[in-house]
Amino acid sequence: MVRQLQSVFILGGYGNTGRLMARLFLTNTPVRVIIAGRNIHSVVQFQRQLQQDYSGDRVGVMSVDAADESGVAQALAGVDLLVVASSTTDQAATIARAALQAGCDYLDINLGSDKLRQLRAMENEIQATGRCFVTEGGFHPGLPAAMIRTAAEKMDRLEAAIVGSVIGIDWAKLTFSPATLTEFVQELMDYQSLEWVNGHWQKMRWNQAVRKVDFGGDFGIRSVYPMWLPELEPLPQSIPSLREAGFYVGGFNPVVDYFLLPLLWMALKIAPQRLSNPAGRLFLWGLQRYSKPPFGTVLLLQAVGKKADEPARFHLRLEHEDGYFLTAAGAVATALQILNGTRRKPGLWLQGNFVDTDRLWMDLKTMGVAVSASNAIDRN
Ligand SMILES: NC(=O)c1ccc[n+]([C@@H]2O[C@H](COP(=O)([O-])OP(=O)(O)OC[C@H]3O[C@@H](n4cnc5c(N)ncnc54)[C@H](OP(=O)(O)O)[C@@H]3O)[C@@H](O)[C@H]2O)c1
Incomplete structure (x- = not known):
């Protein structure tokens, strides 16, 4: 079961996909969601909308640039799962290192051969630190x-x-x-x-x-x-x-x-x-x-x-x-399997090969x- 005390940090949380993911997490789980991106005004504006729509103090904000590794690592302190919904494929290695430094799991919805190369170069480190990293999430890639x-x-x-x-x-x-x-x-x-x-x-x-x-x-x-x-x-x-x-x-x-x-x-x-x-x-x-x-x-x-x-x-x-909803739902359904521990395992995985499919189709329907x-x- 996904627990109330768990927290999910959405980098690019006010983008087209990020905002749908934030709402899906708030609707379908008891987790706390942190909305992050470079623009503090967009972050705060979206937080206000979410606070009107969801009760409880469940939405936090952070202004971070993915290019700033130590800034991202600090922002991730205490976070269970980093969701990368930002267009930051060039910075995949920087973001991944920050997640390892902070000790949180990772899920991205990005595509691109260069991003995959960056993450695969870190595969041993991800495995050794016991973190669960899922890449190529969403709908295509992902489903x-x-x-x-x-x-x-x-x-x-x-x-x-x-x-x-x-x-x-x-x-x-x-x-x-x-x-x-x-x-x-x-x-x-x-x-x-x-x-x-x-x-x-x-x-x-x-x-x-x-x-x-x-x-x-x-x-x-x-x-x-x-x-x-x-x-x-x-x-x-x-x-x-x-x-x-x-x-x-x-x-x-x-x-x-x-x-x-x-x-x-x-x-x-x-x-x-x-x-x-x-x-x-x-x-x-x-x-x-x-x-x-x-x-x-x-x-x-x-x-x-x-x-x-x-x-x-x-x-x-x-x-x-x-189509953006399908992306967000595919990724959030996969995130649930990391957060509730049913699928969580150390290493670097691709969503399409990682996810428990029966549970995925059930959760997509629910969403x-x-x-x-x-x-x-x-x-x-
Ligand atoms: N797997 C799939 O099925 C699928 C489907 C659709 C999209 N995608 C991928 O999802 C990603 C997002 O797409 P989208 O349409 O949601 O994009 P979008 O609406 O333009 O949102 C991108 C978000 O990333 C943030 N961002 C960009 N650069 C950043 C940086 N250096 N540091 C922190 N935040 C940064 C942006 O905020 P600021 O610019 O204000 O910082 C914005 O919040 C893309 O990589 C896209 O290829 C995947």
């Missing part, structure tokens, strides 16, 4: 590998597991820290279209890689493309029967996909440092100006394999109207995510 692990549990032999996504966000309603826009651009440059095909991670030709997925509801049939996530990497080893697997995303909107992205990609190849800020702003402009309804986020797992020697299928579908699963055995 696709967990969905595939669930399919493997439902079948005797899982052969193919494809997770498709619709990420329809009303970007015009959102504002971002400049650091987040720079990260968007880094993520685009990091994109890899690998999928697991016939026993190898492969980059297929574009026309072979594209898949049509029926997401149902308002979204219907959509084309999606592979997006490699580090959490997928261990799956073929833990599920040896798997011959086909991957995570697939749709585009943003035609102007961004066919005009802006190729342009930004070329510009960033030429001058990555100088152009990353303007590229981030231009990318956001394209998202805000041209993204159209229906808005909403769906993750759909389609798996095939064998159950009791019969061909079998399993589908798992997650939906929420707000308001539509979760549905269906099994079928194909009998001729």
Whole structure:
């Protein structure tokens, strides 16, 4: 059980994801929440809103810059879990060292190969100090590998597991820290279209890689493309029967996909440092100006394999109207398993490979995510 005396420190606590996480912690647990970021006015303003909505003295504030290791370590004194909801992938090692210094557990929702390298370089130290560090939390990364692990549990032999996504966000309603826009651009440059095909991670030709997925509801049939996530990497080893697997995303909107992205990609190849800020702003402009309804986020797992020697299928579908809510809920549901000790163990873990999946789907449902699963055995 998560205890009343436990405290969770949310770095980036007034950002788009951080503020949803703060509310989910306050609604679903008795913990104390500390909202942190560089801007003291934003921190205090959000604290006031939360104090109006939640009774008891459960919301603290801190003004910290992730780049200041000793400042972050001091701010973390007495904290049980640090949640990194800030766009601070460049400072991952600094933040992680501060957490180790303060002796607290760690969960981040960031993506990026450089961040993972920074944390993996500290893996032995994390293990030796007995801390539990979970990275790549949220929804993507965070949920696709967990969905595939669930399919493997439902079948005797899982052969193919494809997770498709619709990420329809009303970007015009959102504002971002400049650091987040720079990260968007880094993520685009990091994109890899690998999928697991016939026993190898492969980059297929574009026309072979594209898949049509029926997401149902308002979204219907959509084309999606592979997006490699580090959490997928261990799956073929833990599920040896798997011959086909991957995570697939749709585009943003035609102007961004066919005009802006190729342009930004070329510009960033030429001058990555100088152009990353303007590229981030231009990318956001394209998202805000041209993204159209229906808005909403769906993750759909389609798996095939064998159950009791019969061909079998399993589908798992997650939906929420707000993609940022799904990110926040995925991370908070994982945080609960660290705080209540059921999953907590020393080391560095990726959320998609770490989390107890049955409990995760239950907690997501409780938080308001539509979760549905269906099994079928194909009998001729
Ligand atoms: N895993 C997933 O499914 C998923 C989904 C969506 C987003 N994300 C990731 O989540 C992160 C946050 O995204 P968002 O949309 O919530 O961003 P956002 O709304 O722009 O919020 C970012 C927050 O980070 C804070 N911040 C930035 N630099 C900081 C620093 N040096 N020290 C302390 N705080 C700092 C910002 O405050 P100040 O600038 O005022 O300090 C702000 O509160 C990004 O890394 C994004 O890639 C992950």
